[in-house]
Amino acid sequence: MSNKLSKNFKKSEFKCRDGTKVPERLMENLEELVENLQIIRDFIGVPMHIISGYRTPSYNKKIGGSTKSQHMKAKAADIVVKTLSPAALRDIINHLIEEGKIKKGGVGLYRKFVHYDVRGRNTRWYGKGMKDYKGENV
Numbered sequence: 001m002s003n004k005l006s007k008n009f010k011k012s013e014f015k016c017r018d019g020t021k022v023p024e025r026l027m028e029n030l031e032e033l034v035e036n037l038q039i040i041r042d043f044i045g046v047p048m049h050i051i052s053g054y055r056t057p058s059y060n061k062k063i064g065g066s067t068k069s070q071h072m073k074a075k076a077a078d079i080v081v082k083t084l085s086p087a088a089l090r091d092i093i094n095h096l097i098e099e100g101k102i103k104k105g106g107v108g109l110y111r112k113f114v115h116y117d118v119r120g121r122n123t124r125w126y127g128k129g130m131k132d133y134k135g136e137n138v
């Protein structure tokens, strides 16, 4: 099978950081996620780096992820765009959701990345320390 999922994304970018590939039974979820990520990618016009995609339950536990993490369903990605602050990227994602261009889901703002998932209903949160952080990058 091809490694390519869309114009700008490859399957290997989403494998668990412990090296586990996205299981076949979760490919439909991953395809839906990538479909939406590609819309974000096309909108911003610059590369997006996936710092965390799929996570095995054991890896998720190891790094202290939520017990219901969408990463374990291959429905979530933590994203970095070098030329955008996480807050600016978060605003773009929220804008695209509001416009109905991408699927509703979870959007979490962290110091160095933005989490987006395609759970189908909107939920918003701040990573540790973000809520009170009013620095220039926010």
Ligand SMILES: [Zn+2]
Binding pocket: 052, 071, 076, 077, 078, 115, 116
């Ligand atoms: Zn995440």
